[in-house]
Amino acid sequence: MIRTAVIGASGYTGAELLRLLSGHPELEGTIITSRQHAGKKLDEVFPHLSGFYNLTFTEPRYDEIKEAVDAAFVCLPHKSAMEAVATLSRRIPVVDLSADFRFQNIATYETWYTRHEYPDLLETAVYGLPEIHRDKIRDARIIANPGCYPTGVILGLYPLLKEKAIRTAGIIIDSKSGLSGAGRNPSLVTIFTEVHESVSPYSVGSHRHTPEIKERLSEIAREPVSVTFAPHLVPQNRGILTTIYAEPAGGHSADTILEIFCNSYKDEPFVRVLPAGRYPATGWVRGSNCIDIGVAAVPETKRIVIMTAIDNLVKGASGNAVQNMNVLFGIDEKTGLSLAPPFP
């Protein structure tokens, strides 16, 4: 068994990692850290994991941890993650779920987040979307697991931008996310009664995932890509439905766009391209590492509408992190991720 540590394991992505590792035959969670809960048993903080682990939260002593495990998942907020990644990666490979190592352009990171203390490491980090960066991930020491919104957006545009099947300007991205993306820290905007029976936009045009999306799409398109991005909260626990509006280039129709998707993703175990006329729903991917992609064309207004659905905690976070770790250790990529979604 490959021993892993989950750093910052008291949030939802940490819990989801532990859930997935509980069924993984080759990776196991052996150390869990939390400054807030150090000394508590795992099941005091997460009763649903009772019986699946016999672990206690410890203080995050990275120097010791890096000697005790074979790899680490870092589930800390940005900035706190930086130091953990820097220390741990001196000896073991790290999959970092924060934003700290996602950017190629340090200036962009510092504009949207905070000062970066490890510019050298930033250069060596690999963006961890296996469907696009699989080869680099294999040899990486620091893997920056993508943001939840960027995952749904980038996989929904990757084949089209690569094939120049759509214009790089005027792309509109409208995402609808469940509440688990907001984390487990109580705040007025996430309490049940404020959210239930309500849909609301937030950070319109100014969400921190916008520069991440732009940088990666521009890399794929090999030219600057501009996007207008508006996230919304919808009253559900899990799932992001992203609706992307783009203008076809080169006379593409819904059919030829679908064909590009099918060809591009035909060997991908977690990408399900839906047949013409069928659209994704977050309910169909819930709890799984799948991303479902559907396409509609609106010939009258010359628009292609691409819709993607992911579970933000799985393909949008912890499932993708396990997939990255599988790639890194040369394990079959589906290992520990092959259970179908629990619908309904």
Add this chain to the structure above:
Amino acid sequence: MIRTAVIGASGYTGAELLRLLSGHPELEGTIITSRQHAGKKLDEVFPHLSGFYNLTFTEPRYDEIKEAVDAAFVCLPHKSAMEAVATLSRRIPVVDLSADFRFQNIATYETWYTRHEYPDLLETAVYGLPEIHRDKIRDARIIANPGCYPTGVILGLYPLLKEKAIRTAGIIIDSKSGLSGAGRNPSLVTIFTEVHESVSPYSVGSHRHTPEIKERLSEIAREPVSVTFAPHLVPQNRGILTTIYAEPAGGHSADTILEIFCNSYKDEPFVRVLPAGRYPATGWVRGSNCIDIGVAAVPETKRIVIMTAIDNLVKGASGNAVQNMNVLFGIDEKTGLSLAPPFP
């Protein structure tokens, strides 16, 4: 008291009309019809209305009804509505909640719906959005109550198109609707377990409200307006959040766009234009006749994002119908519609 009949009162818009009329000091519901439930007491079909009415569903005999009441609300599906409206309007004014009299262009109606049996009446019908057509409503005999999606879209674009503050091409409309818009007839796609914890797009680029939106926006803009419209279902009972992406014309910013909204709607009792930086949420308008409008600008991509929230059963249907009836009878427009939203 002005006596009204509610034709086709066994659906959600009928029930909502009766709820609103239960608190209206000048309009009362005196006849309710339903082919399916004729002979049943109202509270057998709608237990929540028990104690508020002592009514029994009757067969829809329009010739008799038109002699017995002063006005009628028609809550039938399109096509069935046509005949009811034609017969009733010979003697009394009618607010029709179906699509049958919403179109100026009969060919558009017949392309998207069915053959129209009363083209003459179609010409005399008035589109019932009081904020725009108040003067015509006063003298109308047939008022076509707008569709739920069109209400949120048209009021979110009206001042901008009138002032030519945005381009008429490239408008993207992404709507998120609760389930009450799908009506009360059971079907696989509306049962709880299929919908809960799931967000899904449907009829992308092909929803019947698209031609209604286009016709009305083009009338306002006095030139053809093209829109790409994608509706989505979200797991809630009530509420439509519509996010509209448009390109400003004439150098407008979020501030000047907001100013246009404020000026245009300053005397409207049900339109609430939110201050800069605040966005609407369907939870804030639930159960009320309010429409909330917020604006964000994305200068980098030259886009204006307009967000509107309505309760689809109130401002998007029955509340707006009562507002129309108030205008028609010269009653203060807020009458029976002045209670604040029940949040949470």
Add this chain to the structure above:
Amino acid sequence: MIRTAVIGASGYTGAELLRLLSGHPELEGTIITSRQHAGKKLDEVFPHLSGFYNLTFTEPRYDEIKEAVDAAFVCLPHKSAMEAVATLSRRIPVVDLSADFRFQNIATYETWYTRHEYPDLLETAVYGLPEIHRDKIRDARIIANPGCYPTGVILGLYPLLKEKAIRTAGIIIDSKSGLSGAGRNPSLVTIFTEVHESVSPYSVGSHRHTPEIKERLSEIAREPVSVTFAPHLVPQNRGILTTIYAEPAGGHSADTILEIFCNSYKDEPFVRVLPAGRYPATGWVRGSNCIDIGVAAVPETKRIVIMTAIDNLVKGASGNAVQNMNVLFGIDEKTGLSLAPPFP
């Protein structure tokens, strides 16, 4: 217009009072207080009330307030409420939504809550369930608005205990409440993701509403009544469904029990006794001041099951408070409370 102050208006019961007062023709909210939000406009804290009021939160200066209004609603937590009620009631009548003046037995209050600073006032306070205490409320200066759970329980047992139709021992009360009862202060147990898709019991056998229920039921029965009370949280905003299991005394059946309910409540405007075979649902009373009551008999086990549904924020709190104020000022009891429930 009768001017009222809402003390502690930044929680859900305060907001609900303001909603109900917005449609009340004789009572108006003129002062709103909140230590936390003093100086803020109402709609910054409660956007849904925008346009319905032009009020600003003020510091709670009770001496000034009691000169400026005709009556007060106190929506503070217990203990804080005590002083507000004491000061205000020197000059104006007060409806107190806290637990501070609900107990006849001061020792019981002090065991379950805290030291009581105003034992004299406690003696003069009237328990504000109009269906039972209407006459006393008329002349009261301090009205203790009942707890949300006790409201559903007491009205579900009052006629039966009065008529000695059930035994006073062995009563089991199982309540299911929405989240608005937990208030608006963020905490881990009320954030959306912890609650959605989950039902959970809490404070089983030890909830503070137990002694309130027992004291009032014993008063009605004129002998000690013992109850086992288990509250549960269910994933909805509003509504308490209470299921009560009791043993009939004197050979009663479901029919005769129903008859007792019908007779007892026949003149009550807000109590709806359902016909045999129909059970209540919180959805049917949502947003209204109604309480629905249904009865089932299980002859084989000699049990009567009484089920009641209320909206915890209306009949379980603010609606009942308005009803009390109506009684106090000799206004028709239904005033401002006559709108039907917004279903769905």
Add this chain to the structure above:
Amino acid sequence: MIRTAVIGASGYTGAELLRLLSGHPELEGTIITSRQHAGKKLDEVFPHLSGFYNLTFTEPRYDEIKEAVDAAFVCLPHKSAMEAVATLSRRIPVVDLSADFRFQNIATYETWYTRHEYPDLLETAVYGLPEIHRDKIRDARIIANPGCYPTGVILGLYPLLKEKAIRTAGIIIDSKSGLSGAGRNPSLVTIFTEVHESVSPYSVGSHRHTPEIKERLSEIAREPVSVTFAPHLVPQNRGILTTIYAEPAGGHSADTILEIFCNSYKDEPFVRVLPAGRYPATGWVRGSNCIDIGVAAVPETKRIVIMTAIDNLVKGASGNAVQNMNVLFGIDEKTGLSLAPPFP
């Protein structure tokens, strides 16, 4: 691999079986039947299973099926199940999820359901609750998988009745179930808008699971047990929370009751007895085969409150069915059922 057929695979229990089998290393689903959907691909009916199977629904030809597989799960409604079980069990072992073979007393079955065509088989069938009947299941040919409510009730009372720690009379059972228990056939009572934001009791004292509960509890207690059972619908997809009120016998307290549970279930892989003061929540078991059990004592009223939480589609149906099949084939009981619950 052991080949299994899923008979009547178009409902939720069928889909859940296929989900669980998708991750099972020794059992596989190779035939799926559905009269309604024969000829359709699985993913047309259940898009969430796309990519996990390459199966097509077939007509239910039991004679052919029994030659083609090693075992069968029958997910048909009662009465239809009877014939399937009879034919299939001539050659292969069958786990039947219907009620048709759950009763020892044929008269009870016929009173509550319908005429039984195979009384001989009824005698040989084994009630499939492995925690109680493991030894018999090993040698059974027909295993009657328990009802969802009975599972939560029986496991919540088994050790106490066996040890005579509670009285056998006066037991009150109040269950709260999500909607997936109502199946996938559309009806007015299960559409989203009728259910969301509403809690409601149904079949109070007359639910068909009552005789199943009574028969099994009486068998355990070796004397007649009487129960009052009231099921409720709560607005969630999955999960049953059952609250049981019983009178302790022989001076038991919460502590000693807990001890009995801990001892009785200490080797059970799916039963989690919670420590004193902690109560179960359906959210903590969602998607898993776990049953969580908590206990509270109310000394003042001499009542013990036992609370159990299960996922009705897993431990309450398909997960338990897989567990039975594991026992039957001598596979480790946890196989295919060992993934932790996906919370939130």
